[in-house]
Amino acid sequence: MSAIESLKIGKELMSLINTNDLCLWYDDKQALFDVSFKVIKNKITALIGPSGCGKSTLIRCFNRMNDVIDNVKISGEIQFKGKNILDRHYEVTSLRKRVGMIFQKPNPFPMSIYDNIAYGPRIHGIKKRQELDKIVERCLKLGVIWDEVKDRLKDSALGLSGGQQQRLCIARALSIEPEVILMDEPTSSLDPIATAKIEELLLELKKNYTIVIVTHNMQQAARISDYTGFMYLGKMIEFAKTPQLFENPQEDLTERYITGRFG
Ligand SMILES: Nc1ncnc2c1ncn2[C@@H]1O[C@H](COP(=O)(O)OP(=O)(O)OP(=O)(O)O)[C@@H](O)[C@H]1O
Numbered sequence: 446m447s448a449i450e451s452l453k454i455g456k457e458l459m460s461l462i463n464t465n466d467l468c469l470w471y472d473d474k475q476a477l478f479d480v481s482f483k484v485i486k487n488k489i490t491a492l493i494g495p496s497g498c499g500k501s502t503l504i505r506c507f508n509r510m511n512d513v514i515d516n517v518k519i520s521g522e523i524q525f526k527g528k529n530i531l532d533r534h535y536e537v538t539s540l541r542k543r544v545g546m547i548f549q550k551p552n553p554f555p556m557s558i559y560d561n562i563a564y565g566p567r568i569h570g571i572k573k574r575q576e577l578d579k580i581v582e583r584c585l586k587l588g589v590i591w592d593e594v595k596d597r598l599k600d601s602a603l604g605l606s607g608g609q610q611q612r613l614c615i616a617r618a619l620s621i622e623p624e625v626i627l628m629d630e631p632t633s634s635l636d637p638i639a640t641a642k643i644e645e646l647l648l649e650l651k652k653n654y655t656i657v658i659v660t661h662n663m664q665q666a667a668r669i670s671d672y673t674g675f676m677y678l679g680k681m682i683e684f685a686k687t688p689q690l691f692e693n694p695q696e697d698l699t700e701r702y703i704t705g706r707f708g
C-alpha cells in the first residue's frame with residue numbers, strides 16, 4: 446500500500462496541495478522519487494528524515510523555488526487547489542503570493558522593521574500610509590512581536606535578535622496574505638525560548654493558514670504537527686497522522702529512524 450493510500454483522511458478534511466508521483470532531478474541525479482502525499486488545509490504538516498533525503502527539495506517545489514536552480518527537471522504533478530502548479534502556463538507570481546516561505550536563517554531585508562512588513566503590500570499596490578500602518582500592526586501582532594518592536598518601527602530590522610528576526614520574517618510572510626506557509630527548519634538557529642515562541646505562534650497561525658514545516662527536531666514535529674511525512678533517499682517512506690507515525694509506525698525504516706536506530 447502506498448503512503449497516500451494508507452492515510453485515512455476523513456472527507457471533511459480538505460487537501461490544499463496534492464503531489465502525485467513527483468520526481469525531481471538535479472542534472473542526472475534523482476533527488477525525489479514518486480512522492481505522493483497531501484497537505485491538509487489549516488493543519489501543520491511536518492517533513493522529517495535524515496540529511497540529504499530531499500525535504501528542502503520537496504518543500505521548494507510547492508512555490509516553485511526550484512525554478513531558480515539550473516538543470517532541475519521535474520515530473521509528476523503538484524495540485525494546488527486543484528490546479529497543477531507545474532503546468533508551464535501556471536502563474537508563478539500569484540503562486541508565490543499564495544504560498545509564502547520562511548527559511549532556516551532569518552533573512553530580514555536590510556531596512557526598517559516597518560518597511561520589512563510594508564514591502565510586499567507596497568509592491569502589490571498599497572500606497573496609503575494609513576492602510577500600510579494597519580497592515581504593519583496587524584502582521585506584527587500576528588507574528589507576536591508587536592509589543593517588542595512597536596516603539597522602534599523605524600529602527601533597522603538587522604538590530605533584532607535572531608528569534609525576533611524570525612518572527613519578523615513570519616510577520617512579513619503574512620503581510621501578503623498567503624494561504625500556505627512553507628518553513629524549512631525555521632527554528633534550527635534559535636535557542637529553546639525563541640523556539641517555543643515560534644512553536645506557539647505556529648499553533649495559533651494554523652487556525653487561518655496551512656503550514657508545511659521541515660524539521661530535524663522530532664520532538665518538535667511530534668509537538669506541533671498534525672501530519673508527518675518521513676522521507677528517506679528521496680522517497681516518502683511513510684505519511685500519517687503525527688501520533689500514529691510516532692507511536693505506531695507502519696514501516697520498519699520509520700521506526701528505526703524515530704527510535705534513533707538508524708544508519
Ligand atoms: N541545488 C542543488 N544541486 C544539486 N544537487 C542538489 C541541490 N540541492 C540539493 N541537492 C541534492 O539533492 C538531495 C536532497 O537534498 P535536500 O537539500 O533536499 O535534502 P534535505 O533533506 O533538505 O537535507 P538537510 O536535512 O541536510 O537540509 C541531496 O543529495 C543534495 O545533495
Ligand SMILES: [Mg+2]
Pocket residue numbers: 500501502629
Ligand atoms: Mg534541507
